[in-house]
Amino acid sequence: LRVEVLGSGAHETMSRPLRFATARDLFDAFPSAGKDMKAQPTDQPSIDFCRSLLAGAVPEEAVTFCAYLLPRRAAVWWGHECLSNVPDTLDVQDRQMLELARDWVGEPEEERRYAALDAGMAAEEKTPGVWIALAAGWSGGSLAPRGLETVTPQPFLTARAVNTGILSCLARVSLNDRAAVL
Numbered sequence: 001l002r003v004e005v006l007g008s009g010a011h012e013t014m015s016r017p018l019r020f021a022t023a024r025d026l027f028d029a030f031p032s033a034g035k036d037m038k039a040q041p042t043d044q045p046s047i048d049f050c051r052s053l054l055a056g057a058v059p060e061e062a063v064t065f066c067a068y069l070l071p072r073r074a075a076v077w078w079g080h081e082c083l084s085n086v087p088d089t090l091d092v093q094d095r096q097m098l099e100l101a102r103d104w105v106g107e108p109e110e111e112r113r114y115a116a117l118d119a120g121m122a123a124e125e126k127t128p129g130v131w132i133a134l135a136a137g138w139s140g141g142s143l144a145p146r147g148l149e150t151v152t153p154q155p156f157l158t159a160r161a162v163n164t165g166i167l168s169c170l171a172r173v174s175l176n177d178r179a180a181v182l
Contacts, residue, residue: 023049032156033068037061067163072139077105079132079162089172094129104136131165
């Protein structure tokens with residue numbers, strides 16, 4: 001896996017192995033993935049499983065699978081890039097939220113994570129960009145406001161938020177263009 005991220009004003013590359021070698025490994029680690037998808041785990045390598053989902057009857061499940069498959073920081077960046085590639089579907093709030101997510105990916109510091117979390121939680125409407133900001137905010141640290149007792153986010157929250165952000169953006173695409181965008 002090779003993911004380009006924005007860091008310190010320049011692009012850098014994160015090359016990391018996928019978190020799970022097989023689809024079954026992923027489903028075993030994240031029972032929530034089994035609730036989010038109809039596909040049943042197999043012992044296929046993760047990339048092959050993802051390709052079969054993309055070619056299957058519900059190709060959107062490939063998005064869900066990838067949201068869980070990628071490490072959290074890479075998943076947030078992937079969500080950012082997916083939304084950025086369909087700019088006509090984004091409003092001002094989406095763009096602002098994507099900037100917060102981008103800032104956290106570039107420099108994954110606690111202040112940037114809290115900025116994304118706070119803005120995402122304060123948003124009245126949970127738009128695609130808000131979900132990507134929340135994905136960054138839920139990537140670690142605490143869900144509680146600064147200074148209060150730590151509330152550790154559930155490990156599946158980032159994946160679910162990335163998935164929701166991407167799929168809700170896809171829902172804004174015309175049916176005629178959906179397959180190409182996906």
